[in-house]
Amino acid sequence: MRLxxxxxxxNMKKGRFTETQIVKALHEEQxxxxxxxxCREFGVSRATFYNWKSKYSGMEINQLKQLRELQEENRKLKxxxxxxxxxxxxxxxxxxKKL
Numbered sequence: 001m002r003l004x005x006x007x008x009x010x011n012m013k014k015g016r017f018t019e020t021q022i023v024k025a026l027h028e029e030q031x032x033x034x035x036x037x038x039c040r041e042f043g044v045s046r047a048t049f050y051n052w053k054s055k056y057s058g059m060e061i062n063q064l065k066q067l068r069e070l071q072e073e074n075r076k077l078k079x080x081x082x083x084x085x086x087x088x089x090x091x092x093x094x095x096x097k098k099l
Contacts (some may be wrong), residue, residue, distance in 0.1 A: 017042065021065050022052045046062075 017025075025038050039049050056064070 017044075019068070020061055022056055022061055023061055023064055025049070026053060026056055037059065 021042075025042055028038055029035055035046060036048055038047055042049075059067075
């Protein structure tokens with residue numbers, strides 16, 4: 001691939017969109033903008049757009065923030081549980097060796 005001065009990297013397709021951007025794109029469709037126009041604007045395929053629609057349909061930005069917070073809390077709780085389960089197993093083995 002040969003790059004010259006006319007290559008514009010700002011217009012290259014992004015690899016990932018934030019959930020907020022996705023929700024805004026879905027709201028644009030709900031207000032009457034065509035899905036093809038939104039896909040062209042965001043540089044994604046129709047399949048990607050409809051995957052977003054199936055995942056984020058009906059969500060507001062505040063609900064999305066709450067979802068992220070709950071997912072983070074869930075991740076922390078799972079980590080805490082794993083640590084406690086490991087401690088429990090170790091203590092159980094120590095007690096068995098003493099008996």
